[in-house]
Amino acid sequence: xxxxxxxxxxxxxxxxxxxxxxxxxxxxxxxxxxxxxxxxxxxxxxxxxxxxxxxxxxxxxxxxxxxxxxxxxxxxxxxxxxxxxxxxxxxxxxxxxxxxxxxxxxxxxxxxxxxxxxxxxxxxxxxxxxxxxxxxxxxxxxxxxxxxxxxxxxxxxxxxxxxxxxxxxxxxxxxxxxxxxxxxxxxxxxxxxxxxxxxxxxxxxxxxxxxxxxxxxxxxxxxxxxxxxxxxxxxxxxxxxxxxxx
Ligand code: PEP
Numbered sequence: 001x002x003x004x005x006x007x008x009x010x011x012x013x014x015x016x017x018x019x020x021x022x023x024x025x026x027x028x029x030x031x032x033x034x035x036x037x038x039x040x041x042x043x044x045x046x047x048x049x050x051x052x053x054x055x056x057x058x059x060x061x062x063x064x065x066x067x068x069x070x071x072x073x074x075x076x077x078x079x080x081x082x083x084x085x086x087x088x089x090x091x092x093x094x095x096x097x098x099x100x101x102x103x104x105x106x107x108x109x110x111x112x113x114x115x116x117x118x119x120x121x122x123x124x125x126x127x128x129x130x131x132x133x134x135x136x137x138x139x140x141x142x143x144x145x146x147x148x149x150x151x152x153x154x155x156x157x158x159x160x161x162x163x164x165x166x167x168x169x170x171x172x173x174x175x176x177x178x179x180x181x182x183x184x185x186x187x188x189x190x191x192x193x194x195x196x197x198x199x200x201x202x203x204x205x206x207x208x209x210x211x212x213x214x215x216x217x218x219x220x221x222x223x224x225x226x227x228x229x230x231x232x233x234x235x236x237x238x239x240x241x242x243x244x245x246x
Contacts, residue, residue: 002204004034004220005161005227006244007122008234009062009090009208012041018235019044023051025237031244032056034227037088038234042076049085060088060122063096066109068116078113088120090229092144094167108147115156122161122229123148124208125188129168137166138187145191154195162205163229164188169209171231178218178225181207185224213242220246 019040026036037058040048048059065075081089091114092107111121125144127137141164152160164184166176176184185205192200207219208229219225233239 002202002226005037005204005206006034006216006240007037007039007060007088007163007206007227007229008240009039009093009229009231010041010234011062011095011231013235014041014044016044016047019047020051022235022237023048023057026057026241027052027055029237029241029244030056031241034244036244039088039090045081045084045086053085058087059085060090061086062090062093064089064091064110064113064119066106066113068113078110078117078119081114082117082119086119088122088161089114090163091121091123093124094126094165094170098167104144104147107144108151111148111152111160115152115159118159120159120161122163122206124163124165124229126165126167126170126209132166132168137184141184141188142191145188149191149194154199157192157195157199157203160203162188162203163208164205165208165229171210173210175210175212175215175219176207178222181219182222182224185222189224211243213239213246216243216246 037060039060039062061081064078069077091110096102114121125141127140131140169176189200204226206227206229207225211228211230212233
C-alpha cells in the first residue's frame with residue numbers, strides 16, 4: 001500500500017521569518033493522514049531542519065550537484081544535503097530543465113548522487129503544452145524515464161519518487177483533469193513494470209501542477225496518484241494544510 005505524500009516546493013521564495021512561521025504552523029498541525037515534506041531554498045535548510053527536528057514533516061532540497069565534491073563553485077552536493085538533514089531532493093523540475101538546461105543525463109547523474117548519499121530523489125517529469133497538443137505526451141514522458149529505468153536497479157528505485165508535472169499546469173492555475181492525470185500516472189506505472197511488478201506497485205507517483213485545497217481530493221483519489229508536488233499553494237500554511245487533509 002502506497003502512502004500519500006504531499007510535498008511543498010517553495011521554489012525561490014523564503015526568508016528567515018517566513019521559514020519560521022510556515023514551519024511552526026506545519027509542525028503544530030500534526031498531519032497524520034499523509035506524509036508531508038517541504039523543499040525550501042538552500043540557505044534555509046539548516047534553519048528548517050532545526051524547526052522540524054522531531055516532527056514527522058520531512059525536509060527536502062530543490063536541486064543538487066552532479067558531482068560529489070570539489071571545484072564546482074556555486075553548487076551544492078548531495079552529501080551536504082544529507083549532512084544538514086535532508087531526506088529528499090527534487091531532481092529535474094521543469095524550471096531546471098527549461099531555464100538551466102538540465103537534460104535526462106544530468107537528471108540521472110544527480111539522482112545517482114542523491115542515492116549514494118541516502119537521500120530520496122523526487123524526479124520530476126512532464127510534457128509541455130505543445131507536446132501534449134501534438135499528442136506526444138506519452139513519448140516525452142517515456143523518454144524522460146528511459147535512462148533512469150535502464151541505469152538504476154530495482155533496489156535503487158526504492159529510493160525514487162516520481163512527480164508527474166505537466167509543464168502547462170505548473171504555476172498557471174490550470175490543472176490536469178483527474179482523468180488526464182490518472183491516465184498519465186497509469187502509463188508511467190506501466191513503464192516501471194520493466195523493473196518488475198514490485199517496483200511498479202511500490203513507487204509513489206505524485207501529481208504536480210496548480211494543486212490546491214479545492215482540487216486535491218479529487219486528484220488524490222485516483223488510483224495511481226500518490227499525492228502531490230505543490231508549488232504556489234505550499235507558501236500558504238492554511239492552503240497547504242488543506243491539501244494535506246484532502
Ligand atoms: C511545482 O513547482 O512543482 C508546481 C507544481 O507548482 P504549482 O503548484 O505552483 O503549479
